[in-house]
Amino acid sequence: MKVLLMPIFNGLRARNFFLTDLYPELLKSGARLVVLAPSHKVDYYRKTYAHPQVVFEEWNPAREHRLGAAIQWLAFNALGTGTVRAKQYSFYVRDRNFLxxxxxxxxxxxxxxxxxxxxxxxxxxxxxxxxxxxxxEFIKAHGPDAVLAPDIILSSDRLVLRAARAASVRSIGMVRSWDNLTAKGVIQVMPDYLIAQTGEMKKEAVQLGEKRNFCVLLIYPWVAALFCARRSSASTAGARASCLSKSLHRP
Incomplete structure (x- = not known):
C-alpha cells in the first residue's frame, strides 16, 4: 500500500483536496493518507473526512528558519511580474518606506x-x-512513498518539502490558486513534480522557468471554464467541452 503524507492548513486547501476527485481517487487506488493538520482543525477533519485509509496527525508548524524567511523575501521580489511590481508599490503606499x-x-x-x-x-x-x-519524525514514523504539498508557496509546505528532500522522499507540489505562479514569488523549494490545474497554468510555469515535470489535473473546473470562455467565442456546450479537454490533455 502506497503512503502519501501531506499538510492541510486552511479551508481552501481542504476544499482543493477533500472536495475534488483527488481524495476519492487516491482512496480508490488503495493509497494510505497521512494528513498533517493544526490543533484547531484536526478534530474537525477527523470527523468530517474520516476513512480507514486516512490518518490525521496534529502538527503546528514552527516559524520558518530565519535563513528560509530571508530567501523567501528574495524569492518574492525576484519574480519580476507585473503583479509583483504592483504589490511592491502597494507595500510602499501602505508603509511609506522608500528604502x-x-x-x-x-x-x-x-x-x-x-x-x-x-x-x-x-x-x-x-x-x-x-x-x-x-x-x-513524522516521515520516519509513517514511511511515506511521497509527500504532497498542496500550497508550495506557503511556509508550512516549504517545511514539508524540505523534510522530504532531507529524507530522500519523492515530493509532489500543487499551487493553491490560479494566480500564485505570477503573484506569490519564485517557487523557493521545488518539488520533484508539479501539478498544474489547467493547461494555462502549466504554460505560465514553463514560461516562468519553474518546472517541466508536470501533471495537468483539473481540480478547479471553474477556473478552466473561465480560461476557455476567454479563449473561445463559441457558446455551444460542445465547443467549451472541447476547450476543456484540450486544456486537460495538453502535453
Missing amino acids: KYAARRLVGIAFGGARWFRKFLRMLDRLLVPADARLL
Whole structure:
C-alpha cells in the first residue's frame, strides 16, 4: 500500500483536496493518507473526512528558519511580474518606506526573469536551511512513498518539502490558486513534480522557468471554464467541452 503524507492548513486547501476527485481517487487506488493538520482543525477533519485509509496527525508548524524567511523575501521580489511590481508599490503606499521599496524594486530589476538566480536561491535553501525535526519524525514514523504539498508557496509546505528532500522522499507540489505562479514569488523549494490545474497554468510555469515535470489535473473546473470562455467565442456546450479537454490533455 502506497503512503502519501501531506499538510492541510486552511479551508481552501481542504476544499482543493477533500472536495475534488483527488481524495476519492487516491482512496480508490488503495493509497494510505497521512494528513498533517493544526490543533484547531484536526478534530474537525477527523470527523468530517474520516476513512480507514486516512490518518490525521496534529502538527503546528514552527516559524520558518530565519535563513528560509530571508530567501523567501528574495524569492518574492525576484519574480519580476507585473503583479509583483504592483504589490511592491502597494507595500510602499501602505508603509511609506522608500528604502524598503527601493530594495524590493532593485531585486526585481536586477534578477526578475533570471533563471540562474532562481536556481541560485533554491541552492541556497538546500544548503543553508535545515529540515524541520518534527516533520522528519513524522516521515520516519509513517514511511511515506511521497509527500504532497498542496500550497508550495506557503511556509508550512516549504517545511514539508524540505523534510522530504532531507529524507530522500519523492515530493509532489500543487499551487493553491490560479494566480500564485505570477503573484506569490519564485517557487523557493521545488518539488520533484508539479501539478498544474489547467493547461494555462502549466504554460505560465514553463514560461516562468519553474518546472517541466508536470501533471495537468483539473481540480478547479471553474477556473478552466473561465480560461476557455476567454479563449473561445463559441457558446455551444460542445465547443467549451472541447476547450476543456484540450486544456486537460495538453502535453
